[in-house]
Amino acid sequence: MNFKLSPKLSQKIAYTLLVISTIIVIVPVLTVIIIIIKNGWSALSWEFLTTMPKDGMRAGGILPAILGTLAIVSCAICVTLPVGVCAAIYLNEYAKDNLLTRIIKLAIVNLAGVPSVVYGLFGLGIFVMLLGFGVSILAGALTLSIMELPVIITTARGALSSVPYSFREASWSLGVSKWQTIRRVVLPNALPGIMTGAILSISRISGETAPILFTAAAFYVPHLPKSMFDQVMALPYHLYIISTQIPNMPKNIIFGTALVLLLMVLSMSLIAIVARLYFRKIRKW
Amino acid sequence: MNSKITDYIIEKIIFLCGIIAIVFVVLIFGFLLKEGFAFFKEYGVFNFIFGKYWYPTSNPASYGVFSLIIGSLLVTLGAAIIAVPFGIMTALFIAELAPKGIRDVLKSIVELMAAIPSVVLGFVGMVTLVPLVRSVLDIPTGLTAFSGSIVLGFMAMPTIVSISEDAIRSVPWQYKEGAYALGATKWQTIRRVVLKAAMPGIIAAVMLGIGRVIGETMAVLMVTGNAAAIPSSIFDPVRTLTATIAAEMGETVRGGLHYRALFGIGLVLFTITFIINFVADLFLNKKR
Amino acid sequence: MVDKIKVENLNCFYSGKQVLKNLNLTVKKNEILSIIGPSNSGKTSFLRTLNRMNDMNVSFSRKGDVFLDDDNIFEMNPEKLRTRIGMLFAMPIPLPMSIYDNIAYAPKVLGLKNKKNMDEVVEQSLRDASLWDEVKDRLDSSAIKMSGGQQQRLCIARILAIEPEVILFDEPCSGLDPISTAKVEEAMLKLKEKYTIVLVTNNVKQASRVGTRTAFFLMGELIEIDKTQNIFLTPKNKLTEDYITGRFG
Incomplete structure (x- = not known):
């Protein structure tokens, strides 16, 4: 073919394709969110959030699942945040730049990409079986915290290393240890970055199912959790079982459960995103 | 000096956390390796990876x-x-x-x-x-x-x-x-x-x-x-x-x-x- | 005059590469010793060895000794040493906090002063750095927003607040315009009465304006050290003469 597109025309076509592809990427996300809100809104009520399930979970509320998730996630973040930040400080500020340190940094970056179900296996083997915690809040929380540790370390290290080295030198030169x-x-200057990372982590582990599948989650528990060694219902796992394992499940309850989970996760992500934009704007250096 | 001691303790805690994190990294790897290899040894890597049939509950079970x-x-x-x-x-x-x-x-x-x-x-x-x-x-x-x-x-x-x-x-x-x-x-x-x-x-x-x-x-x-x-x-x-x-x-x-x-x-x-x-x-x- | 710093057979290396060769010199009390020389002549490495900032660099190693009064600095606690030998960097580095907090930072952390005295310390330090009149009404505003020249004088004030004995200036005017430079030099001359100063500069004229004595470094070696006027009017070494007359550098 002799025909050749003029640069102007090919630019136009290319731009149109880019716009279309962006729309194709964005629209399904919004659709998913809209579908869940539209179908789940009718189930949302104070009662839904604060009562126990009834009739084999086909009626009533989802309180135990919400509390279970809150319990697991808050325990997990209480372990992983301090340990992760300390480890990041160690790696970024103290560790000598030798081969061992580089291997450790590399391993941590790569562990962030290991499938969450593999962490579930690890949690089952170590916390449930070896340490004898059983299927429990504690075992699930520790599993999630191990899973999130590499992510927290990586984001915290990013926040620490974004603080200019010259600030450290200026401080050392004044005799400060x-x-x-x-x-x-x-x-203080890395804190906004560390905190937004932490909120994103909370959001992420709230929605995780695979790691708690065999370490913490129970199909149905008729009472609220009393101790760290109890099995619990958890929101994502609850959504999984009511949408796949229970016949004749009322649709609006499933959508309502999905909506509660989605709201929980997205609101936290949104807070983190807005906070990050804000801190970037007011950042002093 | 009192604050010197606190500084010292905090630095040690940071080192400890760093080591804990690293230990877990190694632990995950080691644990999977141990459990996985124990199975491979018993069942055979080749049979496992290239076995066509995944019938874990039949008798005899097959894990391909x-x-x-x-x-x-x-x-x-x-x-x-x-x-x-x-x-x-x-x-x-x-x-x-x-x-x-x-x-x-x-x-x-x-x-x-x-x-x-x-x-x-x-x-x-x-x-x-x-x-x-x-x-x-x-x-x-x-x-x-x-x-x-x-x-x-x-x-x-x-x-x-x-x-x-x-x-x-x-x-x-x-x-x-x-x-x-x-x-x-x-x-x-x-x-x-x-x-x-x-x-x-x-x-x-x-x-x-x-x-x-x-x-x-x-x-x-x-x-x-x-x-x-x-x-x-x-x-x-x-x-x-x-x-x-x-x-x-x-x-x-x-x-x-x-x-x-x-x-x-x-x-x-x-x-x-x-x-x-x-x-x-x-x-x-x-x-x- | 009394010797404040005595350097004996100092050799420094980065990753095994020698940057300072067999250095012997003294800095006298209450003088400004200017160190001149082309880039990569080891001037800055020398300064960073004096207050042991090089300790932070793992590839750094050294042989030889440096004495502050009669104490070997390599046997001292490096943090304690740095409160006695302050350092000003080439680029002003205000910390991301208010003007007041920048000055009060080190005294507070080091526990040098109690809270009541802090206001006085801040005012006195800013006055000594010739900055007080410009900032006295906005001590709470961010130090990052000041002009480059003001930032550099703030950094001087910050050092004064810890009352060191020696101040090291590492090309303090390299990023400044002539008017700001003049102000920093003015501050320096005033400081000479209370402090001992070592000034590294790429600007030969600056050395001639403020230096009591001047040392010429080349490729990690001390070529010549003498009273400033002798160095500029009757240099003994041909290399020194070539450098100050601008034949290389």
Whole structure:
């Protein structure tokens, strides 16, 4: 073919394709959200959020699932955030730049990509069986915290290393020790980044199912959790079983459960995203 | 001095946490290796990887994961075919064409997309996409590799879009100016200069997206039909490595052969994703 | 005059590469010793060795000794040493906090002053750095928003607040315009009365304006050290003469 597109025309075609592809990527997300809101809205009520399930979960509320998720997630973040931030401080500020450190950093980055179901296996083997915690809040929370540790370390390291090195030098040159420099100069300036990372982590682990599948989650528990060693219902797992394992499940309850989970997860992500934009804007350096 | 002692203690705690984190990293690896290898030793690696039949509950049981590997690969391939072109084009749009206000909004939407739990996407796919696939293609069930590919394609997109976008945006502006100075249009510049310079980062983005898809569990469990047989086409039900673990672990005898076979699958998954992430990391570092 | 710093057979290396060769010199009390020389002559490495900032760099190693009064600095606690030998960097580095907090930062962390005295310390330090009149009404505003020259004088004030004995200036005016430079030099001359100063500069004229004595470094070696006027009017070494007359550098 001799025919050749003029650069102007080919640019136009290309741009149109880019716009279309963006629309194709964005529209399904919004559709998913709209479908869930539209079908789940009618189920949402104070009662739905604050009562126990009834009639083999086909009626009533989802309180135990909400509380179960809150319990697992809050325990998990209480473990993973301090350990992860400390590990990040160690790797970023103290560790000597040698082969071992580089291997460790590499391993941590790569562990963030290991499938969550594999962490579930690990949690089952170590926490449920070896340490004898049984299927429990504790085992599930520890599994999630191990899963999230590489992510927290990576984001915290990013936040720490975005604080200019010269700030540290200025502080050291005034006779201030390494730790005091970290505490008074580095950490305050890295804190927004660390916190937005932490919120995103909470959002992510709230929606995780596979890691708690065999470490914490129960099909149905007739009472609210009393101790760390109880099995619990959890929102994502509850959604999984009522949508696949229970025949004649009323649709609006499934959608309502999905909506509660979605609202929980998306609102936290949104907070993190907005906070990050805000801190970037007011950042002083 | 009192504060000196506190400083000392805090520094020691930080070192300790660093070591704890590192110990767990090593522990995960070691644990999977131990459990997986114990199974391999008993059943044989070759029989495991290339065995066609996954009949864990029949007598004698057979633990061949070949059909599961094929299932995972098929779904992943389909997802990649959907996610890669759209993901890269969207990244180009966000990085090069969108005005700043729209760019921030689009980036936020992409990030929200990454935050939707896979069980929610699986559920929505199950009630909307699966019946649609069944009626449009007129096949006996909509629970197919194809449905799984579509759902997973969308799950891979946030990763591909955001990392590619970073790579495209970090192309130095001097490169572009050089091309403009030679009279190239903006699109020619994007296609010949920007894409080329950003390529290592884009490849890393694609690999990380694929890594996420291979490891994805709940959504595939809910939409692919879970038939442990080698599929004849993408419109057949399949079962993936991840779904097998999730579906069967609950019913195994703890410590039994089936239980350990699932750990063997875990080791396979771990190895695949670790290699993918490692190579992606090499590409990302090459970029810098 | 009394010797404040005595450098004896100092050799420094980065990753095994020698950057300072067999250095012997003294810095006298209450003088400004200017160090001149082309880039990569080891001037900055020398400064960063004096207050042991190089300790933070793992590839750094050294042989030889440096004495502050009669104490070997390599046997001292490095943090304690840095409160006695302050350092000003080439680029001003205000910390991301208010003007007041920048000055009060180190005294507070080090526990040098109690809260009541802090206001006085801040005012006195800013006065000594010739900055007080410009900022006295906005001590709470961010230090990042000041001009480059003001930032550099703020960094001087910050050092003064910890009352060191020696101040090291590492090309403090390299990023500043002539008027800001003049102000920093003015501050320096005033400081000479209370402090001992070592000034590294790429600007030969600056050395001639403020230096009590001047040392010429080349490729990690001390070529010549003498009273500033001798160096500029009657240099003994041909290389020194070539450098200050601008024949290379």
